[in-house]
Amino acid sequence: MSVTRHKGSVRAGRRILVGSALGGLLLAGGLTACGDGNGEGAGASPTAGATRTPNASSFSGEPPSALASSAASAIGSARASASAAASSASARASEFEASVEAETQRRSAAAEKELKNVEGRGNALSEVGMTGIPRAQSGGVLAVLVTITNKTDSKASYAVQIDFKNSDGKVVETRYVGAENLAPGKKEQPIAFSHEPAEPKLTPVLAKAQRY
Secondary structure (H helix, E strand, O other): OOHHHHHHHHHHHHHHHHHOHHHHHHHHHHHHHOOOOOOOOOOOOHHHHHOOOOOHHHOOOOOHHHHHHHHHHHHHHHHHHHHHHHHHHHHHHHHHHHHHHHHHHHHHHHHHHHHOOOOOOOOOHHHEEEEEEOHHHHOOOOEEEEEEEOOOOOOEEEEEEEEEEOOOOOEEEEEEEEEEEEOOOOEEOOEEEOOOOOOOOOEEEEEEEEEO
16 A cells, blocks of 8 residues: 555544544554554554454433433423323312312202292293203203393392103103203203103203293
8 A cells, every 4th residue: 555545544534533423433443453554654553453342432412322311302202291281180080070060960959949939930031041952962962952041130039940750741750950040031941851861852941930
């Protein structure tokens, strides 16, 4: 190998070393295997070549095994956080559902109590309307949207009784809904759900509506 070629290899090797620490390893191996036999240049011994091994601090990042471990740890942490968030959201939803159910039961009990001593069908039939909710939207349950509108000029509360009757006209089930402290001109739309099976079919009927 000529001196000129050897020096050219050194210059090329320097360019590689600047671009990548791995290039330094290749350059060191090339110099170890190459000599010009006349004492000029770097007829390097294996020991001399070994001194060109790049320092570990010249590498950026982490070894593949460390990267994999770090990635696995990050993924595990993210999954744990997502699971905790989902559990928290589920808990909040359950609490909200429970609070809504409790409020619904309270209003139902208040309406039933108010209607207990009402004779006839009450004084607010004209302020209450009903609309059936499609079973596809109610999960197959018979449900009625009750619209209560305060048509007076003062704040009022309402108690409403819905009877579910069979084909013979017999009352199979009764549900109560209501609205409290409804401002003039305002409306509320509680839902009356039947707890009876889908068959035989029942028909909801507005039995009583009392303003108080």
